[in-house]
Amino acid sequence: MRNLNLDQLQTLIAIADLGTFAAAAQALHLAPPTVSLHVKELEARMNATLLLRGRRQAELTSAGLVLVQKGRKLLEAGDDLIDQVQRHASGRAGLVKVGVSAGVNIRLFPLMLDALSRRSPGIDIKLEAVGSADSMQRLKAGTLDIALVASPQAETAEIMLTPWRNDPMVALLPAAWEVPEQVSPEWLASRPWACFASATQMHGLIAGWFGQAGLSPRPFIALTYTEALKSLAAAGQAAALLPLEAMEEQQQQSSVQIRHLSPTLMRPMAIAHRQLPTLNPATASVLTVLAEFGNQAAACAPQLA
Numbered sequence: 001m002r003n004l005n006l007d008q009l010q011t012l013i014a015i016a017d018l019g020t021f022a023a024a025a026q027a028l029h030l031a032p033p034t035v036s037l038h039v040k041e042l043e044a045r046m047n048a049t050l051l052l053r054g055r056r057q058a059e060l061t062s063a064g065l066v067l068v069q070k071g072r073k074l075l076e077a078g079d080d081l082i083d084q085v086q087r088h089a090s091g092r093a094g095l096v097k098v099g100v101s102a103g104v105n106i107r108l109f110p111l112m113l114d115a116l117s118r119r120s121p122g123i124d125i126k127l128e129a130v131g132s133a134d135s136m137q138r139l140k141a142g143t144l145d146i147a148l149v150a151s152p153q154a155e156t157a158e159i160m161l162t163p164w165r166n167d168p169m170v171a172l173l174p175a176a177w178e179v180p181e182q183v184s185p186e187w188l189a190s191r192p193w194a195c196f197a198s199a200t201q202m203h204g205l206i207a208g209w210f211g212q213a214g215l216s217p218r219p220f221i222a223l224t225y226t227e228a229l230k231s232l233a234a235a236g237q238a239a240a241l242l243p244l245e246a247m248e249e250q251q252q253q254s255s256v257q258i259r260h261l262s263p264t265l266m267r268p269m270a271i272a273h274r275q276l277p278t279l280n281p282a283t284a285s286v287l288t289v290l291a292e293f294g295n296q297a298a299a300c301a302p303q304l305a
Contacts, residue, residue, distance in 0.1 A: 167266065
């Protein structure tokens with residue numbers, strides 16, 4: 001059916017539905033001779049009689065019935081195709097691959113995904129746990145569309161970096177410990193503490209905090225996931241250094257206590273994506289939602305009493 005004229009097909013379907021050439025002409029806003037011409041050309045193309053023309057009503061032949069039944073599906077598929085193309089072009093549909101580095105609060109993702117699904121329900125997000133350095137490489141290679149990375153990152157012409165969040169780090173401590181009002185590197189260095197694995201930029205951030213005090217203690221354990229670090233503190237095994245914005249649930253738990261760090265330690269993050277002449281509309285839609293959650297960081301982050 002590669003040479004099938006869709007306008008002629010639509011005319012035949014209108015005649016089948018309405019029963020007469022005149023009614024079809026009125027419904028399609030066509031002149032009656034045009035309707036007759038559409039049918040004649042369609043029959044010539046199919047090399048088959050499609051309609052039996054009666055005095056009062058036109059009836060489909062068996063060949064015409066097959067063409068109308070299949071033709072309806074063809075027109076519906078064409079409408080669906082146009083809708084899909086328009087949704088992709090407007091950023092309301094598509095697949096966007098997002099890399100997420102260690103330390104990003106998983107509480108944010110359901111909120112962001114919910115906001116995106118309400119605004120652009122046709123966009124699918126594929127989240128991948130990727131370190132910041134690997135994310136930058138994968139963005140260059142085109143295997144990621146967006147990445148949430150620790151700052152700072154080396155400037156590159158291929159990747160655009162936009163500041164996203166700048167959250168204070170805090171110490172999550174077992175409830176049984178006697179702790180000061182603020183936790184210093186000197187105090188924490190003599191106690192068991194846990195942090196992210198050495199391959200992460202978060203590990204380097206914490207090592208730098210100790211380094212400012214002339215210390216280089218080794219962690220009790222290094223893990224990859226925020227929730228695993230929280231569980232160590234809740235079990236009374238070790239302190240954990242984590243962003244404050246990840247502590248909403250822990251503020252209500254009696255098994256842990258939270259203290260600010262002295263000196264203050266901030267965890268800056270950025271949104272990274274490829275520099276392209278024309279940004280994929282679906283990617284642009286996801287970037288818009290991410291930016292909104294970044295701008296709300298100060299207002300939404302939990303505060304210590």
